[in-house]
Amino acid sequence: TRILLTGASGFIAAHILEILLKNGHKVRFTVRTEEKAQALLSAYPEYASNVDYVLVPDIAVPGAFDEAVKSDPPFEAIIHTASPFHFRVTDIQKQLLEPAIIGTTSVLKAAKAYAPTVKRVVITSSFAAIVDRAIGNDPSKTYSEADWNPITEEQAQENASEGYRASKTFAEKAAWKFVEEEKPNFDVATINPPLVYGPIKKETSTLKQINTSNERILDLIQGKYKDGIAQTAVFLWVDVRNVAQAHVEAAVRPDAGGKRFFLVAGKFSNQEVVDIIAKHYPEYKDVLPKERQENDGFPKDGVYSADNSRSRQVLGIEYISLEDSIKDTVASLKVLGA
Ligand code: NDP
DSSP states (O other): OEEEEEOTTSHHHHHHHHHHHHTTOEEEEEESOHHHHHHHHHHOGGGGGGEEEEEOSOTTSTTTTTTTTOOSSOOSEEEEOOOOOOSOOSOHIIIIIHHHHHHHHHHHHHHHHHOTTOOEEEEEOOGGGTOOGGGTTOTTOEEOTTOOOOOOHHHHTSOHHHHHHHHHHHHHHHHHHHHHHHOOSSEEEEEEOSEEESOOOGGGOOGGGOOGGGHHHHHHHTTTTTTOOOOOSOOEEEEHHHHHHHHHHHHHOGGGTTOEEEOOOEEOOHHHHHHHHHHHOGGGTTTSOSSOOGGGGSOTTOOOEEOOHHHHHHHOOOOOOHHHHHHHHHHHHHHTTO
């Protein structure tokens, strides 16, 4: 199958690229710069004849994907991952909402206008588009694909983290609306992960530019939380390799169309992460938090749960354990020089 992958230099997308190539797909990827393209290509010399790329410097520009979707041989599927995930913003509208929303709609419009052979578009959404902050940590709540974040345009402007959650919610809503109103030749599937941990591919990152969801692990082994760490804000996690596999399965399995997939391995706490690092990497003993968190890092009344049955049944995902994920994340940080 010929597949277009956007934002391939990202933490998650770099794993998607690897699976696509190893599964024998013919891949075109988009990245912002020539340098990022070359770094990715150099990781897969054996697949050189199955991979090409197009530079898309800014997904927030309408029409950004018009050229990227035109291909001979033509595409059958598109995996759209590119979207800002960081909190270093001064303008929520321009730096978070627009790239997320315009980026997503530009991919869909381009596919409809110029790539009539595309049958499936897989979009990386998020637990951010599912969670409802009014629910807090309520232990009686079980989140699933049926839930939508009720965030408003106004709340989106409150701070960068609400801005990010809104960007994912509004972008995903725009995608489902596009399919309903435009009735294109393709259907859509979304992958909605919570906090993603797991190994960082060395061709995509340096220690100075660690992706947002792994920052905490690097901070822990660099001693930033020596004097204690707060409770985590989100108690659900998943390994990047499962997230990547889900994107590929959702791109090729006919029955994945029209569905959201809540990709969640389970609950975790910061204390559990600390304990795993201490067990496997005793060299960090002196820089990890000295005091144990109360209640092993969970709220004393408990916390919400998640239903991951659709991802197991429809996509065949078998979830990687927190222990393996954190162990492999730290190993990858050591490769980067930590
Ligand atoms: P990364 O920051 O590593 O990847 C983001 C990718 O999007 C990068 O390739 C980045 O390019 C690209 N990008 C961002 N803004 C633009 C823009 N304006 N123009 C062109 N490219 C842009 O993060 P992740 O891999 O973690 O995130 C990938 C996707 O997964 C995102 O959609 C994110 O919302 C989603 N997600 C991530 C979770 C996590 O915990 N990691 C959880 C849930 C969802 P560049 O590097 O050149 O800036």
